[in-house]
Amino acid sequence: MPGAALAYWLTGTAPFGAAVVPAVAVSVMAGAANLLAMQVLVGLSTAWFGTARPVFFIAQKLMFVLGGLILPLDAYPAVLVKIAWLTPFPAMLYAPASVALDPTWPHVAAMLAVQAFWLGLAWLAVVAASTAFERRYVEGGLAA
Helix, strand or coil: CCHHHHHHHHCCCCCHHHHHHHHHHHHHHHHHHHHHHHHHHHHCCHHCCCCCCCHHHHHHHHHHHHHHCCCHHHCCCCHHHHHHHHHHHHHHHHHHHHHHHHHHHHHHHHHHHHHHHHHHHHHHHHHHHHHHHHHHHHHHHCCC
């Protein structure tokens, strides 16, 4: 919301209409839930690597590039866009931003579907990794 207030103050117009706010809010929450799932998976990787730092750095850099944080995915070459959409990173960053910029209902529905797909897959991965983490911890402790 501070960004919207700043945009209004600088331009005198709202960045998007009130009808778009619910779609943007849902997309932002879905992106945050996908990001949370990734962070949980990164944390659970400690059971195998002893530290989450390298996995975190790799995931963070992939999010920057494949999530469209540095440049929007629309500016990427076609092959890199295809690669990015095979990962969950656009669901975290690109989808909420694109919903704010292109609030047409077909686009909003497509972005929410992508986010829902990756969220379902991410939480299945969290359950599997959590179960494996608990099994590893019970059998040998964290030092194993």
